[in-house]
Amino acid sequence: MTTLYAADPTPMVARPTPLRRLTRIELRKATDTRSGRLLLAATAALAVAIALGAALAGKRSGHTYASITDATSTAVFLLLPVVGILLITAEWSQRTALTTFTLVPRRGRVVAAKLAAAVVLGLLAGVVVIAVAAAATSLASHQPGSDVWHASAHVAVGTVLVVILNMLLGTGFGLLFRNGPLAIVINFTLPTAWSILVTNVHALHAARDWVDTSTAWHRLTEAHLSATTIGQAIVAASVWVAVPIAIGTARLRRRSIS
Amino acid sequence: MIQFRHVTKSFGAVGVRDVSFICPPGTVTGFLGPNGAGKSTSLRVLCGLIRPDSGSATIDGVAYAQLPQPGRRVGVMLDATAMHPGRTGRETLILAAQVLDVGDARVAQVLDVVGLDRAAIGRHAGTYSLGMRQRLALGLALLGDPGVLVLDEPANGLDPQGIRWMRTLLREYADRGGTVLLSSHLLPEVEAIADHLVVIDQGTIVADATPQELQGAGGTSVRALDPSALTAALVASGYQPTEAGNGLVRVQATTEQVGRVAAAASVVLTELRPIGHDLEQVFFELTGHGASA
């Protein structure tokens, strides 16, 4: 059928919203509500508290940058994935999906922007962790002559990576379930339950090395990276991050939005 | 132009079945039907939010989801209550403005048009009354300066002044060449502005006509100096008139159709009026609620 635009007031000249702008919009949506800001502030506050606590608690001085970074990152592992989950599920619980997907009907682009926003938030949080941990390390008392900053570059880069991966893990559960409370509960229990299982059952140790996020990803922060440890981290990320995101996105593209 | 072509979507037993109609540019189409008739489902199919089982809905021949920047072409308001209660009205508009790549000036302009004041837009949408949400949602739809408007129950929650204001806005919009499709379950809401009425009931279109045609849907009552000549002329033209005594003839045709037949047959009419000229009554009859009303 031929189409005449001339009779219409607006000619069809507009271009699709670039992915970069969509990502900025998603970042704005993560921070423009009180609950969003509160959650991010709580994450940062908890990280600072843990870092200071780890550095100053007790008189014994066996702290290294690695051990303090390790402690500090737990705050972010705990709370940041919730931000990622809500990035997705709030669209349904607050019913904004209707507006979001009407403005951008190519749903894959919305998902891509949300994942990119999750990566940016993970990157920023990871940088906060390594910076706060560095400050806490310099405050802590050290054993004379010990190498407190041993492999600190490794620790820093690895930690940022693992924070991003954990953020994507949570976001993937959000996509898969599209239900905030359910995704949060699964995010807190399933990887941990799996980790306990594969750590304690001898026959499952291979699974621990390859598909347990806490084991496989933690190795990224250690000094001795090998092709095997990198491979293990990638396999664990595929199972726990890529698969939920792929299934969740495929289902979202077909679903009715109302 | 909006075009629905044989759109079918079932949710178990109910849904919409074989919905086809057109909304031409420069007109306001009232999409009418009782609760659960399938209005929202049809509009969601049009906006790419529900995938139909079969059939298609297009805007200028293009599926909504294929439009490069749909908000610049089609202004959509599907549910004014579906807003983040923790975002201010201004923030809600700014987020959409960024997607559409329109500036702050346009946001201010739209706020002016929909009549939300500065104090109101700085408050969380959760504190808004239904009428304020409706205005904000209409503002969202107008933001991209679109040539087509798709509005699901826009008058819901508006006070009488609000309804009049919206009528004027939509009428002017259509008179400038815009295409408006708005749904309602209340006929009086759209009767005043619609050039075109599409009535849906239980998922199927039961009428697609101008308000004038619908008014004539109950048939015409006509009186002539020579009733038998008129009856013969009507029969010859393919109608089925019945003589109701006293020279009165009833026929299932519009007043215009009967007038033309009479003029062609040179029959003098002394009375010509539509039966059931109460549009509301016609609506009830179409949607099968006449018996209970």
Ligand SMILES: Nc1ncnc2c1ncn2[C@@H]1O[C@H](COP(=O)(O)OP(=O)(O)OP(=O)(O)O)[C@@H](O)[C@H]1O
């Ligand atoms: N997601 C869904 N799952 C199951 N049934 C649905 C769904 N959406 C709509 N329906 C059903 O389809 C029918 C049409 O609903 P729809 O919302 O389109 O009606 P409507 O004309 O907009 O009614 P109202 O005036 O109440 O808004 C109803 O029977 C409704 O229950």
Ligand SMILES: [Mg+2]
């Ligand atoms: Mg509805």
